[in-house]
Amino acid sequence: MIDDNARSLELLSAALSREGIHVHTASDPEAGLTLIQDLRPRLVITDLVMPRLNGLQVLERAMKIDPAIDVILMTAHYTTETAVEAIRKGAADYLEKPVKLALLRQRVSSLLDAAQQRQRAVKADAYGSDAVRFEGLIARSPQMWEVFARLQRIAPHYRSVLINGPTGSGKDLLAQALHRLSGVKGKYVVLNCSAVVETLFESEVFGHVRGAFTGADRDKAGLFELADEGTLFLDEIGDMPLSTQAKLLRAVQNQEITRVGSLAGRKVNVRIIAATHKNLPQAIRDKLFREDLYYRLSMVEIAAPSLGERKEDLPLLVRHFVQRFSEEYGKTIDGVVPRAMLLLERYSWPGNVRELEHAIGHACMMTTGNRIDVQDLPERLLEGSDLGGIHRNGVSDTSTTRLAARMADSDDGLSELAAQERELVIRALAVSHGNQSRAARRLGIGRDALRYKMKKHGLDHQPIPLT
Template identity: 40%
Template sequence: MNFLRDISCEHIMDSLADGVFTVDLDWNITFFNRAASAITKVPREEALGRKCWEVFRSSICDGACALKAALKAGESRSNRSLFFLRPDGAKVPISISAAPLRDRRGKIVGGVETFRDLSALRLMQKQLDGLYRVEDILSKSEAFQRTLGILPQIAASGSTVLILGESGTGKELVARAIHNLSARAAKPFVAVNCGALPENLLESELFGHKAGAFTDAKKDKPGRFQSADGGTLFLDEIGDMPLALQVKILRALQEKVIEPLGSVAGVRVDVRIIAATNRDLEDMVARQLFRSDLFYRLNVVRLALPPLRQRPEDVPLLARHFIARQNALTGKEISGLAPEVLQVLIRHDFPGNVRELENIIEYAFILCPGGLIRSEHLPENLTESLAAGLADSLAAGSSRALSGSSGRMEDIKRHAARQALERHGGRVMAACRELGVSKDTLRRILSKGTDPSDD
């Protein structure tokens, strides 16, 4: 056991996966291990000497501090769950344990706290339960924030809600938040995609059927309306619903009665309807493709969700969120986006909206081993866009740098190529992928300044 004498306590603490920090009796942080720095995103040198509440800004720092209670009682306090705020504004769920620190004579000289990041556990639980709330909808957009600000009132009203927005804007997330804020939160939230099933199956799915209603109906089956009884039924892509079924939906809304296939009697249900579509229902009504009476019955409260291209300020926020989620799910340690990648994402139109951004981050995690997500980790269509944008910006910068000299295009291209090589540590193929040229073309640019568009 002599080798233990050569291992410092600090090295042992730094090898732990849980965060550990200590404070003196004035609440100044005196030790901050590597995991504590990784979880809080606060460098060790910045944490040391600061008050613990300045670093953590947790939900119990205002009077219910577990460490304070442990010091006062002279004994440990274990497994308390709480949130703390990271410097980037993210709320991180953690489980903590606290205990007093004593010197050799047993005198209390400070305290020690260990904490464990519960983000991955909370994420998996949330996905299993579908308990998404307003705070799970991330946006810095003023227009979107105004929408989120009235969700509690909308939820409390019990009124039918129509959510408009392109695919991938988060319509179901908003619908779940309304349900979870409402008096129906303890009852089921049931979602149906009206555009994903043919008409005969959709009718059975929504309203259920009796045994013998059709060939394969061997027993009674309740529909989604009955499954959602007492709760909320989310009708996604309702603009794709056939006209014949719209009559039945209207009756369910007006009379709170449904008729299962093959039944001669109605079934009373108590269901709140939240509908969503990416289509222009008013235009469909004008062209008699959607019933006007159903439209006006649905259009009690209307929420329009802006597409991601109209709120580029949300791209960095959402990207950080998806990176944190993928880190939790995969066990990787991706620290963020390289500056050039962030710029191309902000410029991207995102026809698939937030869902497309999430897919881009998930794809990048497959290729990125750690550190920053760079251009070579992006899908090909974005890599081409990145190359074009970088080439333009480098050319513009080079033009300014070369003003007053010859300013020849060959010099500008050569300068851009050299900078790309420098960024990638001399790796030719990585520079080629960034600039969107072949290896031979890059060589010609470096030697003669040949136009990349020739290749």
């Protein structure tokens, strides 16, 4: 802890001292940096205004010594803008003096717990470990834990955030996590910007009064009012027409809305989270997005990585989705066989986590056993994957690449698995005397799944031999 006020140092260090935590203090910023160099602490708390070096300079030099150190800045001149600027430069938090001791203890405890959780996530061996969960999100990759740390840092302070990332990367889940971490009392309200009809935009977003237009038989609150004291999530903001962007900008900037048909403005207190898969700076250059709205929304930007950038998270996600869908479908599914897992790992996942979720959901529906195999996965995965090196025993070897290519076009390998599935369906229908409901129960799948497999194998219009 660094502060040129000795009394403040004494008070705050006493408030934070507890078993397992060692507090070191310095009343001079240069001496504080020497302590940081020698001790490599997990957390640094520093005043902003000090002689010779200010808190931002301490922050920058501490980050150079060890980027893993969390730094909290304190100041008697708090503003949201300066808090966000400090966090952009790497601060873990930014508190107003005089600091409330209960708040300081809570923030310090939260940061120390998060640091320990990050360490456990890196070292975690068990896929199902709680060490890989953050606000309901599952990850062990450094990219995602950096995103989680950023969410935790900005949550108490932000007014607007822009989340960039490809379709299916979980931008909406990150927005929900940020809303929960912010501690706001109001609701989390979603506006799908690509789905709102342009002519109805003002009514949906700002509300209307009775008689404002034909069919307006009562007063209606808009989404901004519903999100008052809470969060408004603007999903796919890049798809919003230019004509409505100016109206949105005024509401975001002034925190005031006017219902359609009314002359009286209404003040709101809404935090804004916008998300897009588009390149907004390019859209600005193409005259498709307002530059002033972009800068208003992007006070803080967060990049959601694609699944391809965080492949080490794939086994965790697969396990999570298998557990979820096996419970949903009332099945006992233990996991994925090695050859199917190898296929999942080699697929490019252009649809990211959402595509993986759908693929595992499909596989859990289709499987007749207690483990997902290659034939249970959607066919597009087989077509879109590099199958080199996969053979029937699930072993990968570069010397078998040409053999695997031949297997895909023969009755061996994956084709043999499809043939076995076809034979199982024929047998189940035969012993059930063509009754599809009984055959589906015998196979442990739903009737719709059975019909899908019958059509897949050309059995839907073919007579089945009865036994």
